[in-house]
Amino acid sequence: MIHSLSVRVQHKIDPFFRWLTLTTSCITLAIVLAIIVVMAAGGWKAFAVFGPRFLIANIWNPVTQQFGAAAPLFGTLASSILAMIIAVPLAFGTTFWLTMIAPSRLFSMVNMAVQLLAAIPSIIFGMWGVLVVVPIVAHVVQPFAQWLFGSIPIFSAFVAGPHFGTGLLTAAFVLAIMITPSITAVMCDVFMAIPSVLRESGYGIGATRWEVVRYIMLPYAHEGFIGSIVLGMGRAMGETMAVTFVIGDHNHISWSLFAPTNSISSLIALEFPESPTGSLKLASLLALGAILMAISFFTLWCSRWFLSRGSIAQCR
Amino acid sequence: MPTPPSLPIRMEHPLSLTKRRRFIDCIATTFSWGATLFVLFFLGSLLWTLLYNGLPGFTFHLFTHSMKAPTQNGGLANAIVGSILQVGFALLLATPTGLLTGIYLAEYGGQSALARTVRFVSDMLLSVPSILVGLFVYLIMVAPLKHFSGFAGSLSLAILAMPIIVRTTENMLRLVPASVREAGIALGIPHWRVTLFICLRAAKSGIITGILLALARIAGETAPLLFTSLGNSKFSLNMEQPMASITLAIYEYAGSAYQDWMQEAWNGALLITAAVLIINIVVRIGTRKGHL
Numbered sequence: 001m002i003h004s005l006s007v008r009v010q011h012k013i014d015p016f017f018r019w020l021t022l023t024t025s026c027i028t029l030a031i032v033l034a035i036i037v038v039m040a041a042g043g044w045k046a047f048a049v050f051g052p053r054f055l056i057a058n059i060w061n062p063v064t065q066q067f068g069a070a071a072p073l074f075g076t077l078a079s080s081i082l083a084m085i086i087a088v089p090l091a092f093g094t095t096f097w098l099t100m101i102a103p104s105r106l107f108s109m110v111n112m113a114v115q116l117l118a119a120i121p122s123i124i125f126g127m128w129g130v131l132v133v134v135p136i137v138a139h140v141v142q143p144f145a146q147w148l149f150g151s152i153p154i155f156s157a158f159v160a161g162p163h164f165g166t167g168l169l170t171a172a173f174v175l176a177i178m179i180t181p182s183i184t185a186v187m188c189d190v191f192m193a194i195p196s197v198l199r200e201s202g203y204g205i206g207a208t209r210w211e212v213v214r215y216i217m218l219p220y221a222h223e224g225f226i227g228s229i230v231l232g233m234g235r236a237m238g239e240t241m242a243v244t245f246v247i248g249d250h251n252h253i254s255w256s257l258f259a260p261t262n263s264i265s266s267l268i269a270l271e272f273p274e275s276p277t278g279s280l281k282l283a284s285l286l287a288l289g290a291i292l293m294a295i296s297f298f299t300l301w302c303s304r305w306f307l308s309r310g311s312i313a314q315c316r
Numbered sequence: 317m318p319t320p321p322s323l324p325i326r327m328e329h330p331l332s333l334t335k336r337r338r339f340i341d342c343i344a345t346t347f348s349w350g351a352t353l354f355v356l357f358f359l360g361s362l363l364w365t366l367l368y369n370g371l372p373g374f375t376f377h378l379f380t381h382s383m384k385a386p387t388q389n390g391g392l393a394n395a396i397v398g399s400i401l402q403v404g405f406a407l408l409l410a411t412p413t414g415l416l417t418g419i420y421l422a423e424y425g426g427q428s429a430l431a432r433t434v435r436f437v438s439d440m441l442l443s444v445p446s447i448l449v450g451l452f453v454y455l456i457m458v459a460p461l462k463h464f465s466g467f468a469g470s471l472s473l474a475i476l477a478m479p480i481i482v483r484t485t486e487n488m489l490r491l492v493p494a495s496v497r498e499a500g501i502a503l504g505i506p507h508w509r510v511t512l513f514i515c516l517r518a519a520k521s522g523i524i525t526g527i528l529l530a531l532a533r534i535a536g537e538t539a540p541l542l543f544t545s546l547g548n549s550k551f552s553l554n555m556e557q558p559m560a561s562i563t564l565a566i567y568e569y570a571g572s573a574y575q576d577w578m579q580e581a582w583n584g585a586l587l588i589t590a591a592v593l594i595i596n597i598v599v600r601i602g603t604r605k606g607h608l
Contacts, residue, residue: 028441124585132362269539
């Protein structure tokens, strides 16, 4: 049918098609603007009532209608930073193995496995965390840590508390196992994008594998490397389902790694259904959402900045 | 006799230096083996847990019966249908918008201010925590209409799928050589037909890959559905009403204390993981062999 249109008509469609694509791209713009406006407007009430103290107030009491962001904010940041402390060495080690050590047959297998595992839905990690990680933490890790550090004055605070199994460290570990494949995938891309001449010249002057990575590859691609880490961090902070099951749902800041706490996203998932429209609790949850969005945009901005300065601008 | 000036290099026996370098390299290699095995061990443990708990009871019964009260031997049929409907409708929304936006970015936008803004904003959308998308759709659609619906769930999934499709469409169109476009234009073909019937056809495989990856991503999402489609334990094809989905069923059942609900949660988990992994494997094999 299109073919039978006259040439003149066909050329008249051109500006219309251009206009159509332009208008459609504005939809994306409109959605993001709408998300920002709606979240900020919804959360405004919380800031209006509690003032800037909302950010640092360590209280979450629906009975007295007092809400503060400190505990979930702490939980989000602490769990994702701990997750990164676990995940980054693992991802780096796996990348080192994949790019430098692995025989080519094993490489394609493990590489495929890592990329596939990055696609597993996060709720599966949450269920696995409940069934496997929680009992291990409760019966093995925490008793062992208490036996090891329990009598040392400062360290004992980090391992104190009853053996729930759910808590900060469990959430961080599940998050770490969840984000390691995706960090590895990006890191591998970064390393593969390094011209092989550099690597070969390193070997040519007699450098060991570690020296090639440490003194040639890392300095060459450090921005892309950091970008991949920040990208993983962003994913860890916004994660809901993997965390909700294992973090313990307790709005409380504690020094102990084993104490139940809460993250912004799991607090929203758990308490939103019990928040009536127009209530102060709903406004506080939306304000938390706005804070989480601000943090995730900031990490995205950082990762883009690092990745675009690094060797691959269009990583993913 | 004056002493010679001390040299700035450490005078060591060359063999000991070599030994130390080898030693450090050995540590790094061991560590990287360890890290890889550690990661693979835990991911293997995840898959094993999934199979061990999910395979028993993974029968035809699951696909023919809807969710029922505990101990009544229900299935997941309504959740499966709900998932397919919502994800399908989400792709129906996201694919045309994503394609057109990707076409604008690759063919018309160039490096203009609007194109750069759209690119940045689409990346922002890619990194928004998915629960916030659910919250957003709740506020703009569920709260004003005063009821949860399958359409709202679809909308939030579409918002998550769109940036993936935009990104792959743009990248794939950019891979089409400019000479192909020029040849088309030189033949007097209008730009829109060059784009739709030449460039898009050349980039077809990559774009389908992007759509399938978006499908795999949104099929496993739970958080954006919590406040939008809510879940439903009855069989329903009406997308204007609350709608079940596999992930929501898993979330509801996994938090329960009933043995058979837990069992169905694991069945559902196995089902959704298998679906997501199969889509990914198909995409990878397809792109490697050049089909698709």
